[in-house]
Amino acid sequence: MGVRMAGVGMTGPVTEGAEPSSGVIAALVVPSPPMQLPEYVGAADPAAAIRERSAAALADLLARHPKAQVVVVSGRERGARHTKGSVGERVGRLLLAQVGWAGSVRSVDLPFDACPDEIEAAVAAVAGVPASATVLLIPADLSAKRTEKAPGHLDVRAAAVDDGVLAALASGDDAALRALDPALCADLWLTGWAALQVLARCLPQPGSARVVWSGDPYGVLYVLARWGR
Amino acid sequence: MVEFRLGRHTYAAHSRLVMAIVNRTPDSFYDTGATWAADAAKDRVRQVVDEGADIVDIGGIKAAPGAEIDAAEEMSRVVDFVGWVRAAYPELVISVDTWRAEVGRAVCAEGADLLNDAWGGADPDLPSVAAEFGVGLVCTHTGGVTPRTRPFRMEYDDVVADILESVVGQAERAVAVGVARDRILIDPAHDFGKNTWHSLEATRRLGELVGTGWPVLVSLSNKDFVGETLDRPVGERLTGTLAATAISSWLGAQVYRVHEVAETRQVLDMVSTIAGERPPAITTRGLQ
Numbered sequence: 001m002g003v004r005m006a007g008v009g010m011t012g013p014v015t016e017g018a019e020p021s022s023g024v025i026a027a028l029v030v031p032s033p034p035m036q037l038p039e040y041v042g043a044a045d046p047a048a049a050i051r052e053r054s055a056a057a058l059a060d061l062l063a064r065h066p067k068a069q070v071v072v073v074s075g076r077e078r079g080a081r082h083t084k085g086s087v088g089e090r091v092g093r094l095l096l097a098q099v100g101w102a103g104s105v106r107s108v109d110l111p112f113d114a115c116p117d118e119i120e121a122a123v124a125a126v127a128g129v130p131a132s133a134t135v136l137l138i139p140a141d142l143s144a145k146r147t148e149k150a151p152g153h154l155d156v157r158a159a160a161v162d163d164g165v166l167a168a169l170a171s172g173d174d175a176a177l178r179a180l181d182p183a184l185c186a187d188l189w190l191t192g193w194a195a196l197q198v199l200a201r202c203l204p205q206p207g208s209a210r211v212v213w214s215g216d217p218y219g220v221l222y223v224l225a226r227w228g229r
Numbered sequence: 230m231v232e233f234r235l236g237r238h239t240y241a242a243h244s245r246l247v248m249a250i251v252n253r254t255p256d257s258f259y260d261t262g263a264t265w266a267a268d269a270a271k272d273r274v275r276q277v278v279d280e281g282a283d284i285v286d287i288g289g290i291k292a293a294p295g296a297e298i299d300a301a302e303e304m305s306r307v308v309d310f311v312g313w314v315r316a317a318y319p320e321l322v323i324s325v326d327t328w329r330a331e332v333g334r335a336v337c338a339e340g341a342d343l344l345n346d347a348w349g350g351a352d353p354d355l356p357s358v359a360a361e362f363g364v365g366l367v368c369t370h371t372g373g374v375t376p377r378t379r380p381f382r383m384e385y386d387d388v389v390a391d392i393l394e395s396v397v398g399q400a401e402r403a404v405a406v407g408v409a410r411d412r413i414l415i416d417p418a419h420d421f422g423k424n425t426w427h428s429l430e431a432t433r434r435l436g437e438l439v440g441t442g443w444p445v446l447v448s449l450s451n452k453d454f455v456g457e458t459l460d461r462p463v464g465e466r467l468t469g470t471l472a473a474t475a476i477s478s479w480l481g482a483q484v485y486r487v488h489e490v491a492e493t494r495q496v497l498d499m500v501s502t503i504a505g506e507r508p509p510a511i512t513t514r515g516l517q
Contacts, residue, residue, distance in 0.1 A: 034382050040426065042457075081372065081391060082384045144381055151381040153294035189381065 024126065024134045024202045025068065025229045028061050029169060029192075030054040031222030032074070032091045032139030050222060051095070057212055057224055059099040061135060068133040069104035070096060071126050075112040075140065075194045085109075088139035088195065095137070104132070113186050114194040122194075123201045138199055140192025142166075142221035150219025152189040161188055162221045165196070169225040172209030174200035189220075203227050233411045233444045233483070235284065235365055236322040236342035242444070243506045245478050245497040248284040248324060248486040249277035250450065253306040257291040259451050259463060259488050267310065274314055278321060280490040286345055287311060287336075288326035292421075294377050300331050308335045315340030324367070328376050330354035337362035345369075345486075347448075348376040349418070350399050360407030367414045367446055368399035372422025380422050388427045389434045392417045393441065400443055414484060416446040420453050428454035432473055439481035446484035449473045471496050479504070 031054060034040050036047035062068070074088025084090070089107045096105055110122040126134065142162045145155035161184060168176035177200035185193040206227040214223040232241050240246065251273050255262040264270040274285055289306035290298045298306075307325060314323055324343035325336040328351040333344045337358060344359050349371035359366040370392040372383050385391045396415040404410050417438060419428040438445045449455065455469035456462060467489055474485055474493055478500040487493045501507035 034384075040424070042425075044460075077382075080384070082386045084384055084386070087382055087384070148294075151379050153379070191382075 022131055022133060023229070024136055026061055026065060027136035027138060027199050027203050027206075027227045028054075028058055029138045029140055029196070029199065029223055029225040029227075030058070030091070030095065031224065032088045032141055032192075033218070033220065033222065034087045034091075037087070037090055037094060051098075053213055054224055055095050055098045057226065058095050058101075058137065061226060062099060062101055062103075065133060065135050066103070068135045069106065070101065070135050070137055072096075072105065072107045073122065073126065073136050073138045073140075073195050073198045074107070074109045075114075075191055076109045078111040078113060091139040092137045108198070110194050110198070112191050112194055113182065114197070119194065119197045119201070122198045126198060126202050136199060136202060138192075138195050140195040140199075140223075142190050142192060142223060144189035144191065144220040146216050146221060147219040150216075152219075155188055157184065158188050158190075158221075161185065161190065165190075165192075166211055166214055166221075166223060169223060169227075170209060170211040172206040172227055174204040174206075199227070203229060233414070234409070235412065237320065238283075238322060240444075240483070242483070243481075243501070243504070244483050245501055246283040246484045247277075247281060247490055247493050247497065248286045248446070248484050249273075249280075249282035249490045250486060250488050251277070251285050251287045252291070253287060253289045253310055254291045256295060257288075258293060270310060271313065271317075274318070274321075277490045278318060281494040282321075282490045284322040284324050284343070284484065285314060286324040286326050286486055287314070287341075288345075288347075289332075290327075290377070292347065292377065294379065300329050303327065303329065303332050304335050307332070308339055311336045311341050312339040324365075328352050328355065330358050333358040334361070337364055343367065343412075343414075345446075346399075347416075347418070347421070349373075349395065349421075351376045356399075356403040356408055357406050359403065359412075363409065363412075365412035365414065366403050366408050367416050368396045368403065368443075369416040369418045370395045370422065371418055374422045380420075380424060383422050383424065383427070385427065388423065388430055389417075389437055392431060393437065396438070397441055397443070413443060414446045415441065415443040416448060419447065419449055423454075425454040425457040428452070429458065432476060435477055435480040435482060444484065445482040446486060447474075447477045447482045448486040449477065450485075450487040450489070467492065475500055 036051040072092030074086045076086035086109045108125045110118050143158035145152035145158045148154045208228040212224040255265040264273045289303040323341045324345045325341045326345040328348040330352045343365040345367040349369040400413045417431040451466040455466045459469045
């Protein structure tokens, strides 16, 4: 691992009242651009700040839930031309390694354009060990069509849809996430859609919800958001 | 491959040919409309011929996303122009950069010699047009992306293996529908469906494409993989382009699709001479 951050890491449990003993207790949505993976970093590390911000938020969350199991929930391309695994899963595992997480980790992935059965299967897979308290780590991005230089070029519909997703993440509005139009999201290259469907179903009506950061330096909207039961 | 043919010409396998880009577009990334006007485009053709271009590659649609250009508009940009080039330069090899079969048919009727299918078989009828008119075809790797889309998080287990499977498959299918085997070129298509790491690997391992026996075309000119490698914007990528050109030519590629013809011609001649395939222009030093 080429990147190590001072001041970020597991520093021992920090309890926040009584911890729920089972089910999904918290979730962290993090940006998932592949440029933050070590295999894609050149001489410069343009996503260092994004990765470090995610790692800091993850370290803080896991410090509050030191006995939880972590499930990385990510989207993947259907019919991928490679066997590397989803970028999201690799980002999730990178962040977990970076914060020194030694606890349980499982991965659940589903196609970016998952059908209802595939979403339900992913939800069931998340709930696979119901006796354990579970933290979801969800690498998921919003539209990649926000500017003319964006990977998907400009789609003028992107801003409104992204704003709606940000508002839903900020307010814990799982119904709004469920109500997203999958065809529109696919058009907008909103690759986080499927993973956010899993979030909405696994942690409905969260007790706390916050968007920690969002930004679109490359025309793709990244978001760092945290939900708690 | 012993030799290959383009237009009226037959070329040895070790040939190094310059294909000059002639954009009939108002918005291409490098020249940003410099040859949009017909007169300017004609001047460009005259210039590149003077500078030693073997082929002109005429395109009516920029590769990047943008306003949709339908077939009728594309044809209005390129068909008559091809006719003018054919009349003005009977020996010049004329290539047209298009993915559409109906545009291909129209330009072949005006005398085009080569269809540069830069979007990797997006229109499956294009090879049949090449066969119908007895012209050549460039088979290109895009990773399956839709025409005029940028790569987004493309990954391959082995990008060169993916390139080989795609372009050789396209070439064999083209032969099967009647395109002359010695008029087909393959192009790894740097930056198309590829990040910079992919394009660098395709360059490094270009010998594997040459080893298939199909003549290889490379389109390196001022592309983002050069820009990202050297952290240079468009307009400052010539040196990097020429370095990649030298490496590609040493590895055996035959055709170089470029903006800067004179500089490319010099690099290719230098490499051909180092390789012992072209004599120096003059030798008197130490021989007086």
